[in-house]
Amino acid sequence: MDGFAYIIQQFDRGIQSRLISEQLATVVNTVSLVKKNPFPSLVNSIVVRLSEHFVSGSNSLRGVISRSLGQMDEQLLLVFSHNEVCRRLLIVSHSNDPLARAHTLTTLSSIACIAKENKEVHTFVIESLSSSHKHEFNGACSAVASFCRLSTDFTRTVIAQISDYLLSSTSPIDRKIQIVSIFSRIQSDQETTQSIFALGAKLFDLNTDLTFHSTLLSSLTSLAILTRFSIVDQLSLLLNVLSSTIDSSPILSFVALSNISRLANHAHVWTKEHIIKLGEYRHRVINNDDDVCCALLKALGVLARRRNPTHMGVLQEVLSEMSPLYNHQSMKIRAEFIEFSVRVFVCCPSDIHRHNLLSSISSSLVSPLPTKIGVKICRVAGLFLTNELIPDDEAVNVVSTLCKLPLSHGNVPLLIHLFSHLSQLRRVFIPSTSKWANDAIQSSAPLPSSQLAFLAFPPFAPEEEIDTKVFHRLPYTTLYEIARCGLRNGHWRGLSLPLLQSMGKLSLSLGVHDWVVSLTLLARSQPRMCSVSDMQQSLSSLSKAKKGFMKLSRSTLNPLQSFCFRYVEALEKTRLAQMELLSSMSVFISSPSPSGLFPLRPISVRTTEILSSILPFLSSSMSEWSLLLRRSFDGDDHSIDLIAIEHFAISLLHYGASCLVGKTNIVCPTLLNPTTDSVIMGETRSLLTWAVSSLQQLGGRDGVITTKSVDHFLAVFHQLYTRPIFVPRLFFQPTRRTTIKLSISPGANGELTVSPLVPVPIRVDGVISTTRKTPIDTVIVSANIHFYSTKATDRVEVRRVDTHDGNFFTAQFLLKFKESAHMDISVELVDGEKRKTWLSDASAVLRVDVNM
The missing domain is CATH 2.60.40.2550 (Immunoglobulin-like)
Incomplete structure (x- = not known):
């Protein structure tokens, strides 16, 4: 039987059961059913059947059908029998039971994406707004919101009735608030939008309820952002509201400033006069409510982040006049001001503000902070201290001050994240943060061991400085996190291998054990010396690891799909090409040379022939990395950069070998700029840049290999082979799916x-x-x-x-x-x-x- 036919048969059997529990269970399961099989014919059949049973079912069944349809999301777009579904649902709209009509409205709201152009549905929804029944009115509001979001025609039709209802003095305020919230999701043309804003201005003057005012302002701001052409009008309204309420109503002032912050993301439509007017309130909010002051600072910070040249001069003046806030006693206000100051400094550097920021950040982080405020200050401090305009010694002094805090200090968990961020981006911080983390590990401080290991053993740290004995008593989950950190930081043998071997001795589930064994083999493959025997051992470990990852990639439960297998396969092909390349030159290296520079020509010719036969191995490795790059759609930018680095490294060897054998049409590969900035990328690019300039000296040869050219090539080969390899994050934790x-x-x-x-x-x-x-x-x-x-x-x-x-x-x-x-x-x-x-x-x- 066709798979779809079997699914429909099982669905019909469940929905037609005499037991209401089986009917409800069948309807609930349709959500996962259509998400697993999101194909038009199947989804359409199921939705049509649900609409049929909506007509004949009980209110309990109708409610479950409504919720299930609402959870189908984009799968509903596959339905092509729109009119049939709507016709069945509208049958229930004539019921005398208001609860049944309410379920109908809620269901129509759920399927608005396929019913948005049905005029009969529009009429029913609009008429239901006048219902006195609570549930039916709620359903009508839900349906109006859904249809207004999708249909301009519906919006134009319903606005007249909404206006009359909102302007009526007899309408309950709670229902007015419910209807006003619909404005935030309306899709309309310019004329309708302008009428809504005109209505909003009237409603603000006619009503005094604070909740109504707050909801109205937020909804109109959302509508302005959605339509874009009304942002200036809404901004003027909010500034006027702020002017009239800043001294009398802190709550409404906060609402106005919060909405101004949202509009600040569209700074390109702000005029200089808007910025000046907003800045004029700085003196009136400093001694006002803390929330109001923070809301103003947040709005100014968002404007500064947009870096509009016409705004920055005014923002600099505002910042200078608010300088006392660097040391404000309220950490909440200080955190917002520090962020505002950093945003301005990044665009318009100033020695005065640099010194003020260094002092304020340092004094703030040594004081006990609530978690939310501490996270904000640490995030902004990371942005500031890694800025190229900050001298290294000044930035390091701040970190050194923070490193002196006792490990029991409440801010230490926050500082770990800050130190990790800093050490990833600038190498100048690594000595301080690495020593601090090592001291914390030795003192057995109750801090996250995996994060401390990340700091203690940064990329390019000497392997002999790594001691894993202090970790062996930790839970295996923590051991795994530290081992993963070692693989990502390039410490495969020194840090990851001992910990993975310890985990392999534990009683783990089959899938976890296979994963650990495969990672152990991968860690064992890290090169130790540039020799053929070392490459053979590394290649053997990679081959075994590839088999393990191949087995894991075939599991339906594996969220990484086949990336791990393909990554190790690319490493294996690279190692094979490197081994073949070094082996092909061994005869030449071991041959006697009378002058020390030019060995016997027959040996040179033979080596050239062998090297030419090795070029396909290098090309195969290049193709594998290139293919892996094209398959890394879900990879984060840093992971893609790391894969591109491996592709470039093997491309360099191919270029160098081609130069040795005398190929004249070979072009040196170009090192592209990475999309991410980190210590790993900076150091690795420096090595590759040196390798490029060194190998370019081999170009233009006549194909006769000499001792000098071989030594030159092997010097580059040795550096490229023994450099640390950093496993990308995509290997362990894909950020997208x-x-x-x-x-x-x-x-x-x-x-x-x-x-x-x-x-x-x-x-x-x-x-x-x-x-x-x-x-x-x-x-x-x-x-x-x-x-x-x-x-x-x-x-x-x-x-x-x-x-x-x-x-x-x-x-x-x-x-x-x-x-x-x-x-x-x-x-x-x-x-x-x-x-x-x-x-x-x-x-x-x-x-x-x-x-x-």
Whole structure:
């Protein structure tokens, strides 16, 4: 039986059960069902069936159906029987039971994305706003909010009734507040938006309720941000409200300033007069309520962060006149002012403010701080102390002062995060933070051991300084975190290997044990010396680790998919190429040379031939890293930079070997600028820059290898081979997650029988689920057709299609098969931000049998 048909059969069996509990359970399970199988035909069938049972079911069932439909999110966009679903739901709208009508309104709110253009639905929702029944009115408000967010026509129609209701003196204030909150999510044209703002100004003057005023201002601000063209008008309204309430109503002043902060994110529409007017309130808020003062400072800080040149002069003046706040007794106010000052300093450096900031940050962090305020100050301090305009000695002095605090101080957990951030970005902090962390470890302070290990053993620290004995009594979860830190900081053998070996002796679950064993083998593969024997041992460990990660990548529970396996496979190919390269030169190195510079020419020619045969190994390794880069769509920027570094390093060896054998058409690879800044990237790039300049001296040779050229190449080879390798974060903790599910139709169970005479339409539906903020605008669907009999006729069909709301796509093929074949479907993604093309792991196979 077709998989979809079986799912529908099971659904019908549950929803038609005589037991209400089974009916409810079936409806609840539909949410996970459509998310696991988000394909149009299935989702449409289930939603239509739910609407049928909504008509005949009890109110309990209707409520569950409404909630389930509301949880389906973007899957509802796959429904194509819009009118049928709405027609069934509207049957219940004629019920005499107000609770049934309320459930209908809530359900219509849930499916607004597919019912937004239905005029009958619009009429029912608008009429329900006049209901005296509480639940029906709440359902109507929910539906109005949902439809206003999606339909300009509906907004235009409903605004007139909303206006009459809000202007009426007999309307309850709680219902007015509920309706006013709808303004924040309205989609409308310019004329309707202007009428809403005019209505808002009237309502603010006619009502005195504080909650109503707060809700109205927040909703109008959200609407202004949504429509963009009303930001200036809303800003003027908020400044006027602030002017009239700053001395009389701290609560309303705080609301006005909070909304001004939201509008400050759109500083490009602010005029200089707006900034001046806002800055004029600085004297009136300093002695006002703390929350009001913080709200003003936050708004100024957001404006400074936008770095608009026309605003910075005014902001500098405001900052100078508010300088006493550097030492304000309220840490909450001081934290906001420090952030404001840092934002201005980054754009407009000043020696006075630099010294004030250094003093204020230092004195603030040595005082006990609430966690939320401490986090803010540490975050801003990290931004300030890593700025290139801060002299190293001044920045280090602040850190040294903080390192003198007792380990029992309440701010120490916050300082650990600050020290980690600082030591990652600037090497000048590492001596102080590393010593502090080592002292904390030796004193057995009750602090997070993994974070202390990150500080104590930073990247490029000598292996002989690493002592893991103090960690062996810790829980295995902490041991794993420290070992992971070692792999990411390049201390595979010195730090990670002993801890992973200790974990391997514990009784762990099968999956965890396999993971630990694979990591142990990976840690053991770190080079110790530049020799063929060391490379053989490293290669052996990598081969075993690859098998372990291959096994783990096949598990459906593995969230990392196959990245770990591919990463280790790329390392293995690199190590193999390095070993072959060094082995090929061993004959040349060991051969006698009369002059010490020029060995026998036959040996030189032989070495050239061997080196030429090694170039494919290097090319294969380069291709593997390049492919891994294209498959790292979910990687953070630092992970992608680290993978790019490995690709560049092996590319350099390929370039150097090509120069040795006399290739003239070879181009030296270019070291691109990284997207992230860190100590790791800075030190590694310095090494690679030196390697580039060194290997470029080998260019233009005639292909005759000399002792001098070999020594020159081996000096670079030694540095590139023995340098630390930093496992990217993506290997352990992907910060983003993207999955694609494919469905091919027709073709039940992945098989299709066709006639050789008639072209067959094949449709590939895909559903994208991602945690990325930037949308996926375009996908490239490739159908690789492999014929069983005549391989020479294999071909690839490619379709470039746009996605629907970044979540769904459909690619259609019209293909004619003269013989049986199978189709391999693959998908590439086009990043909506950088317009780069990435490979995905999504795949599907269709077997096509030709009926002769």
